[in-house]
Amino acid sequence: MTIHTKMARLVAVLALGLFALFAQPQAAQAQDIVNPTAQSVTEDALLGALSGDAQVQGRVTIPDDLSSGLIKPGNRNWADTHGGPVRTTTLIAVVGMLAVLVAFYLIRGKIRIDSGPSSERILRFTSMERFAHWLMAVSFIVLAITGLNLVFGRAVILPLFGEGVFGTLSAWGKVAHNYMGFAFMLGLLLSFLYWVVHNIPDKVDLKWLSQGGGLFVKGVHPPAKKFNAGQKGIFWSVTIGGAALSFTGVMLLFPEMAGGEAGWQLYQVIHGIVAAVLTAIVIAHIYIGSVGMEGAYDAMGSGEVDLNWAKEHHSLWVDEVQGKQSQDGGEAGSRPATQPAE
Ligand code: HEM
Known part of the structure; x- marks a missing residue:
């Protein structure tokens, strides 16, 4: 087992432990649901759920209820x-x-x-038309590359460059993808307004x-x-x-x-x-x-x-x-x- 795998396991165990500490109890909805906050749940059961078919479901107070599902087979x-x-x-x-x-x-x-x-x-x-084009173009290219990494990164980048590169690239790529979307929308709107009449x-x-x-x-x-x-x-x-x-x-x-x-x-x-x-x-x-x-x-x-x-x-x-x-x-x-x- 490499040091990275050991670290990853340790982080997973800590994360599950923290989740168990802060999430509130909720009645399990089906037999194969592991409730991380139940008194009787052991770390073993939670780790087992990582590789098995069980669902791990807690409770959150933010509007996004979907985020209470930690593991969903x-x-x-x-x-x-x-x-x-x-x-x-x-x-x-x-x-x-x-x-x-x-x-x-x-x-x-x-x-x-x-x-x-x-x-x-x-x-x-004009310079404004070019600004609109490049805002749309640069943001689209970043979105396309980071999106391609989401679809093919695990199959291409991971075996070619290893966990470190793939992990860093994916973590930053996710942030870039989420925020660049707004720059793209602005560039798209401006380009549309400038050019629709000619199209x-x-x-x-x-x-x-x-x-x-x-x-x-x-x-x-x-x-x-x-x-x-x-x-x-x-x-x-x-x-x-x-x-x-x-x-x-x-x-x-x-x-x-x-x-x-x-x-x-x-x-x-x-x-x-x-x-x-x-x-x-x-x-x-x-x-x-x-x-x-x-x-x-x-x-x-x-x-x-x-x-x-x-x-x-x-x-x-x-x-x-x-x-x-x-x-x-x-x-x-x-x-x-x-x-x-x-
Ligand atoms: C390095 C990347 C890019 C280059 C070199 C490039 C180049 C150009 C050029 C030279 C024109 C003007 C064509 C003309 O004079 O008639 C143009 C127009 C345009 N570009 Fe780009 N572009 C790039 C990326 C993009 C991207 C990523 C998008 C959209 C997501 C985009 C959307 C458009 C649109 C809608 C027009 C106006 C219609 C057209 O000429 O086809 N461009 N681009």
């Missing part, structure tokens, strides 16, 4: 059976998307600016879709407004998926609002499956917004993109911005939308 079985769909969906969605992107890169390569970089740049996103589907999207967005054939550039149909797909996936994750996440954080154990367990499965699908979609978005397409990252980096990039990918939006600029041209103090590159 039903929950342990539930995690084994219902955790399956979450693990399978995550594996298929995330690994599948990575495989598709590798294949796409090998076949199509990096999407270049066909007409080459120009000497002018055009403002695409209403229209008939330009049909033409864009019919040409595969020009993603598969070099030199093909279907017209698009500020956001093309593919980006509208990302926007609505993030908005609807993000809202579902936020709602179910809050229910998991405050179980007393979730309508009992059955509700809580249902929210857990929905949370895991939506997170898996959205993570896969976001991985594709990150690829195309960074290494996959020349000039794309600048939109969220400096906020200004190359004019030729903009004409190739968002021609109708460029016409609109430049049309406005020429109308405002005579007005004192107006800032030109396009500027010479430095």
